[in-house]
Amino acid sequence: MLNLNSPDSDGNSNSLRDPVSLNVGGEIYTTTLDTLTRCRDSMLGAMFTGQIPALRDRWGNIFIDRDGKVFRYILNYLRSSSLDLPDAFAELTLLRREADFFQIRPLLEEIRRCEVSMPLSLRGGPLGAMLMVDVDCKVRVLHFNLRQGPENYELHTCSVRVFTVDLFCTWRAFVAMLCERLSYQTSQGLRSPHPCNPRLNRLKLEWVPRPEELPQDQYDKQRYQGLTVSEPEVTQLHSDDIMNTRQSPHEIRDMQGFVEELLTVSLAEGFRVDSVTPDPKDILNCSSLQLVKG
Incomplete structure (x- = not known):
């Protein structure tokens, strides 16, 4: 040298x-x-x-x-x-x-x-990667006092649906992408979920859509949070067809909406459905779902 x-x-x-x-x-x-x-x-x-x-x-x-x-x-x-x-x-x-x-x-x-x-599809990803999802919905009865006057309170009751998702994927980048796409909707604003596994392979979600009969302050008092997903929204800027893309979040109010969103994203990234429980013909109402990349 x-x-x-x-x-x-x-x-x-x-x-x-x-x-x-x-x-x-x-x-x-x-x-x-x-x-x-x-x-x-x-x-x-x-x-x-x-x-x-x-x-x-x-x-x-x-x-x-x-x-x-x-x-x-x-x-x-x-x-x-x-x-x-x-x-x-x-x-x-x-x-x-x-x-x-x-x-x-x-x-x-x-x-x-x-x-x-x-996009993950440009980053590649391992063939044979597995995505396993368990979903659940529980109904809780909530009692709360609603003020009708200075010293007049009435006891009200309503039901809320608590949705939970336990997701595991051997392809860590896919879990990270879901965390970027999904957001919790809280009284302090939007907050990104974080993987609960130190190695970023597992994601657990829990959210409660607010029913119309439940006042916002009572919803916030219970520390409930909604779940939103950001999707690209295309708008035309000029007459020469120049387009602009921005993120427009919308709320996921039921489990079918979440499963549909998950399928849209995972199938676009090369996954295919491997098994559905309990009824393969009714995938949007499944309790567990397994997909394989390849």
């Missing part, structure tokens, strides 16, 4: 000058020292400020034994401070690995944000 700042055998300096030619895994790139040292605390920053020795190929290019095709996006990020990926980019995991190798921390943060927003 040659130190970029040390003299060569003829006494000439090997310190680099612009433009700089790189051979990354067989792909040749030409750029500037300013671009390569944009992140000073990265491996590239250390390499091109002489802190780390570098290797040259037979043509004099600085050689880096990493994935050459993905390096294109790393170099473009250093040039513009923007992560620009083509539509349906399918190598985000590889790009993250390369950004981690070069220790470009701002790029790693951009990739993480991109992973969260990218």
Whole structure:
């Protein structure tokens, strides 16, 4: 290896000058020292400020034994401070690995944000992944006092339905995606559910839709919460058919609505229904459901 700042055998300096030619895994790139040292605390920053020795190929290019095709996006990020990926980019995991190798921390943060927003179908997913869901609904009778005057209270009774879901999936990214799509509706606003399994494979949900006869203050007093799902809503902005997508939440008021939503999402991600209990012909009224990806 040659130190970029040390003299060569003829006494000439090997310190680099612009433009700089790189051979990354067989792909040749030409750029500037300013671009390569944009992140000073990265491996590239250390390499091109002489802190780390570098290797040259037979043509004099600085050689880096990493994935050459993905390096294109790393170099473009250093040039513009923007992560620009083509539509349906399918190598985000590889790009993250390369950004981690070069220790470009701002790029790693951009990739993480991109992973969260990218559809799961573009992130892949293991064939044979299993999704198991148990659902239940219990009816509770609630008694409460309703004020009719300064010292006049009447005892009222109403029934509430308590829905519970116990969901387990061997594909963790799917559970994370559900947590992003679903929200609890509380008196303090919307709140995202969190997986109860430390390894993020299991999600438990419990929600109570508010019946019309139950006043909002009594509903809040019981610390009940609803469940909403966010779906893309497409609106036309201009006459030239430019469209905009935003998230519009709606409330899930029964178990059939939840099962329908779950099926919509899971089937879009490549799952297929494997078993339904108790009646396979009445899937929306099931008590347990199992799906397999593949």
